[in-house]
Amino acid sequence: MPGKDVAVTFSDLQIPKPAAAARIVVAMSGGVDSSVAALLAAGTGAEVIGVTLQLYDHGEAAKRSGACCAGQDIFDAAQVCEKLGIAHYVLDYESRFREGVIERFADDYARGRTPVPCSLCNQGVKFTDLHAFARELDADALVTGHYVRRVVKDGKAELHKGRDPARDQSYFLYGTTDEQLDLLRFPIGELPKAEVRALAAEAGLIVAAKPDSQDICFVPDGDYARLVKRMRPETEAPGEIVDLAGRVVGTHRGIVHFTVGQRRGLEIGGSPEPLYVVRIEPDEKRLVVGPKQALAISEARVGSWNWLGEDQREVEVKVRSLSRPVRARLDDGTIRFHKPEFGVAPGQAAVVYEGERLLGGGWIEETGAAEAGAELAA
Known part of the structure; x- marks a missing residue:
């Protein structure tokens, strides 16, 4: 078990019942992050159940490498659960993942949009369906290995950026609802990646040195065009x-x-x-x-908003996961940037912050070009 300086105590999870009577469900992708989240949850003394989603059929899963929730990953998650002495379930969500994420990805490309499938996945099978499953098990918490933080202020749960800015995943979680956040817990959100790997190695987990998944999980070779051409041949x-x-x-x-x-x-x-x-x-x-x-954008009309915080006017906005937040004003669902922005396109997620706190976000539906002569970013 991890040392006292990084151990997650039961009180850290803020579950209003004794540990011996609590049940925690952990979403396990087969990677090191979710495995350490399970390790920390198991150390609290509560009953812990690992759950892995099978997102591909067995034939496809066996051929995949570098993608989460594939054949090797399911095996790794099961091995970690055995090492920790906790139960492990595998849920077949292949059809739901295809319809809700992969088909939408191909449709967006065919419409000339720039898709963000990780946000779609978290809004669908990763959080919505797992949340429902955890409720069916009468769980007191749903733990994931995301690098974000759940902070309770004045009795209300807020979603904050991960402590390590290089690993922060809040951009992809803007669709989290208040109901989901009441159940969710993120025990590695305070840790840097190196410390997460060190904890896995100390505990003897087989995933301690396992590489992170790269690119989009269902396109592990990075060849998006090949997938889209097969599904939407008109795009070629x-x-x-x-x-x-x-x-x-x-x-x-x-x-x-x-x-x-x-x-x-x-x-x-x-x-x-x-x-x-x-x-x-x-x-x-x-x-x-x-x-x-000509790529300079002064505003973006955003739809399908989800709010975790207050609907504020002056905010910071990210339009890509790795970009820095920029100042903007919200006006009836439209983001008006203080300075023209580049790389803004329909299909992307616009995610709104107040400092470290995630307020909400939505999908960019339309952009407005900056006027000629406007101050342009370098």
Whole structure:
């Protein structure tokens, strides 16, 4: 068990009953983070049950490497549970994951949008369905291995960024509801990754040195285009590339190969300055390109909002998981950036913060270009 300086006590989990009478469900992907979350939960003295979601059919799972919730990962999660002496269940969510995440991912690409499947997964099978399963088991807490923190202030649970900014995963959890947060606990949210691995090694867990999953879990080789072409073959139809004035400047080999802000692969000659994808028009199979300044966005209309905090006016916003929060104003569901932003596209998640606290977020439906002459970011 971990040392006293990092051990999670039962009181840390803020469960209003004695440990001996409490039941904790741990979501286990087969990676080191969720395994250490289970280790810390088991150390509290409560009854702990590990649950792993099978997101691919058995044939596909056996072939996958580097993806979570696949064949090897299910085996690893089971081994960790055996080591910790806790029960382990595997739930078959393959069809729900395909419909709610993979199909939506392909649809977004076909519509010229920039999808964020990790947020979709957390809003669906990862939290919604696991939350329901934990309630069925009469659990007092649902523990996950996310690098975020649950902070209770004035009797209300808040979701805060992970203590380690390099590992913070709050961007992908903006869709968490108040009801879910009442049950959720994040015992590694205060820890850096190196310490998590050290705890796993100290406890003799087989996943201590296991590499993190890379890219999108259902595209472990990073070849998104191949998946989308197979599911939505219309996306590989060639089409025109036009400039902002509508003049044809080239051709492309399918919109599936491009997202807004992309420069690589355009292969346009004769331009005095680099050109980027400014807009994708899927019905016309057309790419609209322009200079970097044309990517400057002053506002974004956001839909499907989810709020964990108050609906405030002056906030900080992230439009990509690895970007720094920027100042903005909220106005009837529209985010108005204080300074023009780049790399903002329909389909992305816009996540709103007040310092360390996550207030909420939603999906970007439409963007508004910055006016000519506006102050542009470098």
